[in-house]
Amino acid sequence: MTDIIRTDVLIVGAGPVGLFAVFELGLFDMKCHLIDILDRPGGQCAELYPEKPIYDIPGWPSISAQGLVDRLLEQIAPFKPDFTFNRMVSSLEKLEDGSFRVITDENEVFEAKVVVIAAGGGSFQPKRPPIPGIEPYEGKSVFYSVRRMEEFRGHDLVIVGGGDSALDWTLNLQPVAKSVTLVHRRPEFRAAPDSVNKMYAMQEMKELDFQVGQVTGLTGTDGHLSAATIKGPDGDTEVPCTRLLPFFGLTMKLGPIAEWGLNLHENLIPVDTEKFQTSVPGIFAVGDINWYPGKLKLILSGFHEVALMAQAAKRIVSPGERIVFQYTTSSTSLQKKLGVAG
Amino acid sequence: MTKLTFIAHDGTHFDVDAENGSTVMENAIRNAVPGIEAECGGACACATCHVYVDEAWTAEVGEPEAMEEDMLDFAYDVQPNSRLSCQIKVRDALDGLVVRVPARQG
Numbered sequence: 135m136t137d138i139i140r141t142d143v144l145i146v147g148a149g150p151v152g153l154f155a156v157f158e159l160g161l162f163d164m165k166c167h168l169i170d171i172l173d174r175p176g177g178q179c180a181e182l183y184p185e186k187p188i189y190d191i192p193g194w195p196s197i198s199a200q201g202l203v204d205r206l207l208e209q210i211a212p213f214k215p216d217f218t219f220n221r222m223v224s225s226l227e228k229l230e231d232g233s234f235r236v237i238t239d240e241n242e243v244f245e246a247k248v249v250v251i252a253a254g255g256g257s258f259q260p261k262r263p264p265i266p267g268i269e270p271y272e273g274k275s276v277f278y279s280v281r282r283m284e285e286f287r288g289h290d291l292v293i294v295g296g297g298d299s300a301l302d303w304t305l306n307l308q309p310v311a312k313s314v315t316l317v318h319r320r321p322e323f324r325a326a327p328d329s330v331n332k333m334y335a336m337q338e339m340k341e342l343d344f345q346v347g348q349v350t351g352l353t354g355t356d357g358h359l360s361a362a363t364i365k366g367p368d369g370d371t372e373v374p375c376t377r378l379l380p381f382f383g384l385t386m387k388l389g390p391i392a393e394w395g396l397n398l399h400e401n402l403i404p405v406d407t408e409k410f411q412t413s414v415p416g417i418f419a420v421g422d423i424n425w426y427p428g429k430l431k432l433i434l435s436g437f438h439e440v441a442l443m444a445q446a447a448k449r450i451v452s453p454g455e456r457i458v459f460q461y462t463t464s465s466t467s468l469q470k471k472l473g474v475a476g
Numbered sequence: 477m478t479k480l481t482f483i484a485h486d487g488t489h490f491d492v493d494a495e496n497g498s499t500v501m502e503n504a505i506r507n508a509v510p511g512i513e514a515e516c517g518g519a520c521a522c523a524t525c526h527v528y529v530d531e532a533w534t535a536e537v538g539e540p541e542a543m544e545e546d547m548l549d550f551a552y553d554v555q556p557n558s559r560l561s562c563q564i565k566v567r568d569a570l571d572g573l574v575v576r577v578p579a580r581q582g
């Protein structure tokens with residue numbers, strides 16, 4: 135059995151609200167560990183609109199979404215949160231002593247006194263590409279990620295997309311695959327120019343094939359692929375292949391949260407508006423994932439929610455301890471925690 | 477007011493009055509044109525507001541910018557006249573604009 139990682143508060147999701155929760159919980163001396171399926175913090179802000187300005191963060195007339203994430207990381211740094219990225223929280227159960235056990239899709243085990251679900255719109259997962267009839271092939275010949283390169287050895291591979299994932303896997307799988315065809319709608323790529331140049335160089339050497347077009351159909355039996363139809367500028371072509379790797383970006387899916395025994399309301403988790411606690415005491419839900427009358431899916435609402443949640447979490451983590459309301463401006467004990475005491 | 481026509485995938489016409497400065501997507505949503513989802517609310521971050529601009533209008537509407545092209549990679553059956561409707565701003569010169577809604581959004 136793997137080692138159990140213990141923490142005061144386990145936070146599911148490292149979006150802006152999960153990040154700010156670290157701050158409010160930290161002021162009450164609670165140690166946090168965040169888990170996110172993305173490879174970096176920031177949730178929607180980092181994944182969907184990093185460069186767009188946000189105009190309704192109090193005190194910031196305009197700040198880019200990534201800029202906000204960077205500031206939040208700076209703000210919570212004194213509390214030294216731990217992060218586990220590239221992992222989906224797959225199960226959550228209450229133990230006999232009232233604490234919680236959380237397990238990831240890679241079977242890491244965490245135990246915490248309090249769990250905060252800051253899961254936003256759900257886990258970021260690969261988007262199913264708009265190819266009709268793709269479902270029966272999924273998991274058999276169509277894959278949305280590469281866990282082990284060996285699984286592609288000796289296969290005729292079609293990779294679809296124009297971003298970094300598509301280009302990186304084109305370059306990395308070329309040596310193991312029997313053949314690689316990269317398909318992208320246009321000759322311009324979103325991927326890093328360096329990878330694009332490498333890809334074109336390999337095409338020159340006939341080590342792979344790049345085709346401009348869109349995959350519009352698949353041929354095969356029982357989920358075993360034999361060819362992909364590519365609609366290009368000069369009409370349709372059939373490319374024989376046994377594996378297809380489409381990279382069409384990420385979308386948010388509720389995922390395993392639905393199986394954690396919590397009450398749900400249209401894929402959201404109902405909470406009270408005093409503690410932002412779920413139907414299970416000790417499990418809180420904050421940010422876009424929660425629901426209460428009047429809920430607005432705004433970052434600033436999430437920030438408010440975590441401040442109140444932290445008070446209730448403290449009562450569970452340190453029962454019996456008196457909670458004193460203090461301002462960061464004037465409390466020397468809070469300033470010590472922030473590392474700014476004079 | 478600028479007049480816009482949406483042609484839904486089943487052929488139904490939606491003639492709407494649009495305010496200059498609003499986006500074509502916003503007018504589709506306001507008038508409940510089926511097939512325009514606009515999940516991201518117009519941030520050019522979802523590609524679920526994809527439309528085909530009527531051939532007579534492509535020149536006036538113009539070409540997508542780089543960010544929109546990137547997003548169009550995620551749309552279904554992209555054609556040379558494909559645009560993301562949240563990136564088209566309504567103006568006087570677009571009076572009479574016709575756009576078609578694709579069979580599906582992603």
Ligand SMILES: Cc1cc2nc3c(=O)[nH]c(=O)nc-3n(C[C@H](O)[C@H](O)[C@H](O)COP(=O)(O)OP(=O)(O)OC[C@H]3O[C@@H](n4cnc5c(N)ncnc54)[C@H](O)[C@@H]3O)c2cc1C
Nearest residue numbers: 147149151171177178223253254256257258421422433519
């Ligand atoms: C284009 C766009 C523009 C926006 N503009 C504004 C704006 O101007 N002002 C504003 O206030 N809001 C805006 N929003 C909304 C704002 O981004 C959200 O309210 C905010 O991101 C919610 O933060 P969150 O931390 O609750 O969730 P998210 O940012 O959604 O983060 C949740 C994280 O949890 C992870 N996760 C979920 N389930 C699991 C699991 N089981 N295991 C592991 N990880 C998991 C996800 O991968 C994700 O990274 C905008 C949103 C979009 C898409």
Ligand code: FES
Nearest residue numbers: 518520522523562
């Ligand atoms: S509404 Fe999302 S890209 Fe237009």
